[in-house]
Amino acid sequence: MCNNAGKTPDAALLAELRERAKWVRRETLRLHKLAPETRVASSLSDVELFVALYYGGLLKMNPANPRDEARDRVIVSKGHGGISLYPILADLGFFGKEQLDSIGTSGSILGGIPDEIPGFETINGSLGHGLGVGCGMALALKRRGSAASVVVLMGDGELFEGSVWEAVMFAGFHRLDNLLLLVDRNKKSMLGHTREIIDLDPLDAKFRAFGWEARAADGHDAGTVYGALSGLLPARGGKPKVFVADTVKGKGAPSLEADPLCHIRNLTPEQVDGLIEEHK
Amino acid sequence: MTAAAVKKTMRDAFIGKALEAMASEKDLYFLSADFGAPLLDKIRTEYPARFLNVGIAEQNLINVAAGMAFEGLTVHVYAISSFLATRAFEQVKINLSLHSQIRDVNVNMVGVGAGLSYDISGPTHHCLEDISVVNSLPGITIFSPSDWVLAEKFHAYALAHRTPKYLRLEGKPVPAIYDRRPEVRIEDCFCELQKGSDVCVVATGFMTHVALEAVKLAGEKGLKPGLVDLFLLKPLDGEKLLKTLSAYKTVITVEEGFIGAGGMDAIVLGLVNGSGLELKVRSLGFRNKFVFERGPREYLHSLYSLDAKSLAGLIEREARP
Incomplete structure (x- = not known):
């Protein structure tokens, strides 16, 4: 069994992860101001997950060669939540930082939903595809004897898609232990609270019933997220793994946090400026 | 057609070639949505690591195949025609058609039971819309053979062309037409x-x-x-x-x-x-x-x-x- 307890980040790393998370929030808000069509609330709930993966030293990656054979594959299945990954990938050198300022403009590589962008493994945006595709990649990597892991990020609203559960069954049965699913459980989809649409509880028990190793924890505490993910990557140990991150949709923007319909809400430029100040 | 023309199913012809190819093509995989054929049993027993039955789950069939193809593998996916392209249409659209515009995606959708092959099974099993549906998406090859000789010949084409393809195969045995036109x-x-x-x-x-x-x-x-x-x-x-x-x-x-x-x-x-x-x-x-x-x-x-x-x-x- 894996059940690796995970590592506690030392003080320096913890401080860095917290600073990075603040910076990613500021950048995500800034990108939203530049391109108001971006789904900002969805991109604010997954910040700490991306930060732990990309700045916690948990991922094998090669910005100079985004398709490096040895890389861990990251699939952002909740495509609209990928805006917060743009500044991280630019910072790490997957593409030029100047691209960030061009978001949504004619000829830019960056749109409201990530498509053919260095560092993004697949094109998502339509929900419910990432886990099945991730299963195919994980299976191919296992057959090839690769040490790489496949990480898939989904929202909890996305779990309503039936294709997700075809893939959950498949991964459990085939013991795809090189697969790690991150559920950004922000508890809201487009029209409100997921518990009022179809209650997903008990969520981690559902995954366990399908043969997965499941953990649930706070998805915004940098130390907790790092601790959990460091125990799950590199993914091995006989079972696919899921980390259910308890998050808040629109985290860091109080007006969004309080709004059940925040998925489709935009912030005004003035609101963005105020929030950026607050997150410094 | 002549009385002497040999009758055979298209699926046996294609799967027979796949079975042969799997010996040398180590990156060739065969996925089925719980749909079989006698020759498929040979693939399943001779190459158990490269045969997978995903169950009655066509959406996952396409998604898993796409993920494998993104890793450079060649994947045949096998299902009843009437449930392949339509049940998994959006998976075909996003993960095969759309992605094939920017990278190799060699997934061969082998649908058996084109047209009225399943005649007495009625309209849920008739497959009358597949050409229209697949033709609406960019970049997917559409192969609609009239005999098993062509179906057999297509296997080499499928390996050589690293694009998504849809094969609409007749379900019943058909006489050869192209045996005399090599x-x-x-x-x-x-x-x-x-x-x-x-x-x-x-x-x-x-x-x-x-x-x-x-x-x-x-x-x-x-x-x-x-x-x-x-x-x-x-x-x-x-x-x-x-x-x-x-x-x-x-x-x-x-x-x-x-x-x-x-x-x-x-x-x-x-x-x-x-x-x-x-x-x-x-x-x-x-x-x-x-x-x-x-x-x-x-x-x-x-x-x-x-x-x-x-x-x-x-x-x-x-x-x-």
Whole structure:
């Protein structure tokens, strides 16, 4: 069994992860101001997950060669939540930082939903595809004897898609232990609270019933997220793994946090400026 | 067709080639949505690491295959036609068609049971929309063979072309047509099985066998219609097809599919319309209606004027207006 307890980040790393998370929030808000069509609330709930993966030293990656054979594959299945990954990938050198300022403009590589962008493994945006595709990649990597892991990020609203559960069954049965699913459980989809649409509880028990190793924890505490993910990557140990991150949709923007319909809400430029100040 | 022509299923021909290829092609995988064939049992026992039954789960079938193809593998996915492209349409659209525009995606969707193959199973099992549906997406090769010789030949093509493909295979055994035409290649897209004058029938899949019978009947009445068997609908060498059709005055398209809905008829009409040729195009198939009547295929064909006798009659009316 894996059940690796995970590592506690030392003080320096913890401080860095917290600073990075603040910076990613500021950048995500800034990108939203530049391109108001971006789904900002969805991109604010997954910040700490991306930060732990990309700045916690948990991922094998090669910005100079985004398709490096040895890389861990990251699939952002909740495509609209990928805006917060743009500044991280630019910072790490997957593409030029100047691209960030061009978001949504004619000829830019960056749109409201990530498509053919260095560092993004697949094109998502339509929900419910990432886990099945991730299963195919994980299976191919296992057959090839690769040490790489496949990480898939989904929202909890996305779990309503039936294709997700075809893939959950498949991964459990085939013991795809090189697969790690991150559920950004922000508890809201487009029209409100997921518990009022179809209650997903008990969520981690559902995954366990399908043969997965499941953990649930706070998805915004940098130390907790790092601790959990460091125990799950590199993914091995006989079972696919899921980390259910308890998050808040629109985290860091109080007006969004309080709004059940925040998925489709935009912030005004003035609101963005105020929030950026607050997150410094 | 001759009495001596060997009957065989297209799926056995294709799977037989896959079985052979798996010995040397280490990156070739075979995925099934709980659909079988005797030869498939051989693949499953001889190459257990490269055969997977994903269960009755066509969406996951396509997604898993796409993920494997993104990792550079060649993947055959196998299911009943009527549940393959339509049940998993969005998976096909996003993970095969869309991604194939920016990277290699060698997934071969092998659908068995084209048209009315499952005749008495009724409209849920009839597959009349697959050409239209797949044709609506960019970049997917559409192969609709009329015999098992072509189906067998397609395997090498499938390995060599690293794009998504849809194979609409007939479910029942069919006699060979191309055993005596070894020079025909998949890239030819079509074959003019009979050269004629005035009227040319353009058929695909099983209907090519009906059309062969129809042109024979018409011949007995002193007519000499042409017959084109269209087997690679996409990518289609349209110029070459137009050149062939330009020798005629009327074209009759014949398919076991919905017409007026983007199927083979639309492909031919689109070509003719843009060509400046003065060609009349008539289309036979099922118009805006599922087939609820029960009975063997020949009976169903007779109800919809798709039998050889009806087609021969139409050829005659068009040739001698």
